[in-house]
Amino acid sequence: MTETYEKIRNMHEQLTEMRYDYWISYNVFTFQWWLLLIVLIIPWIVWWKLVDKRRLNHILLFGTILMIFIIMLDDFGLEQHLWSYPYLLTSVPTRLLPVDQGIMIVAHMLVYQYFPRWKKFIIANAVMAVIFTFIFEPLSVWLGIYQLENWRHIYSLPIYFLKVVLIKWLVDEVILKKVLYERERRSNDPQL
Numbered sequence: 001m002t003e004t005y006e007k008i009r010n011m012h013e014q015l016t017e018m019r020y021d022y023w024i025s026y027n028v029f030t031f032q033w034w035l036l037l038i039v040l041i042i043p044w045i046v047w048w049k050l051v052d053k054r055r056l057n058h059i060l061l062f063g064t065i066l067m068i069f070i071i072m073l074d075d076f077g078l079e080q081h082l083w084s085y086p087y088l089l090t091s092v093p094t095r096l097l098p099v100d101q102g103i104m105i106v107a108h109m110l111v112y113q114y115f116p117r118w119k120k121f122i123i124a125n126a127v128m129a130v131i132f133t134f135i136f137e138p139l140s141v142w143l144g145i146y147q148l149e150n151w152r153h154i155y156s157l158p159i160y161f162l163k164v165v166l167i168k169w170l171v172d173e174v175i176l177k178k179v180l181y182e183r184e185r186r187s188n189d190p191q192l
Contacts, residue, residue: 016092019091019092019094020091020092022091023088023090023091024091026086026087027087027088027091030087032087032143032144032145033087033089035143035145036087036088036089036096036097036098036145037089037098039098039099039102039103040089040097040098040101040102040103041102043102043103043105043106043107044102044106046106047106047109047110050110050113051109051110051113052113055113058171058176059109059112059113060109061171061175062108062109062112062167062168062171063105063106063108063109063112065167065170065171066105066108066109066163066164066167067100067101067105069163069166069167070100070104070105070163071095071100071101073159073163074095074096074100075095077151078094078095080150081149081150082148082149082150082151083146083147083148083149083151084147084149085145085146085147086144086145086147087143087144087145096145096146099140104132107128108125108128108164111124111125111128111164112164112168118168121165121168122165125160125161125164125165126161128160129157129158129160129161130157132156132160133153133154133156133157133160134153137153137156138153
């Protein structure tokens with residue numbers, strides 16, 4: 001190992017310890033912590049009651065790909081110091097799990113379920129992008145959960161919108177059409 005790598009590793013250890021101490025001292029059982037816990041759990045309970053069980057695989061595929069994409073975007077933003085989260089549900093990871101893997105994913109999966117046609121899906125997601133950008137983000141800042149560093153709310157608007165359009169296209173037009181094509185091909189060719 002190089003000396004530089006060893007310094008990075010040691011600093012990372014110190015940062016992890018500091019982050020844990022901060023989390024224990026200033027996060028756990030605060031109002032914001034309880035709110036984050038609720039924002040993670042309640043949407044999934046509601047989702048389970050509302051989800052179309054016949055389309056569960058497609059909806060979960062959409063949600064899983066979206067979740068991976070959102071986590072990657074969040075990690076990028078954190079690493080580039082575009083935003084940060086003074087309050088977290090857990091000390092590790094440093095991303096905002098209740099949003100990345102809770103309320104945002106559930107909301108998008110419900111829109112995906114209830115608006116399967118492109119036109120209505122786009123309209124519903126445009127409305128949701130505006131709500132997340134101009135209501136939920138500023139509310140999160142006001143509550144101290146989300147801190148803008150080198151970012152403005154307006155930058156989020158196209159990202160909120162485009163990411164779900166991309167994932168819907170990927171799931172519906174690429175993956176599911178490929179699966180249906182393969183099924184049809186197998187049913188028409190007895191040797192397969």
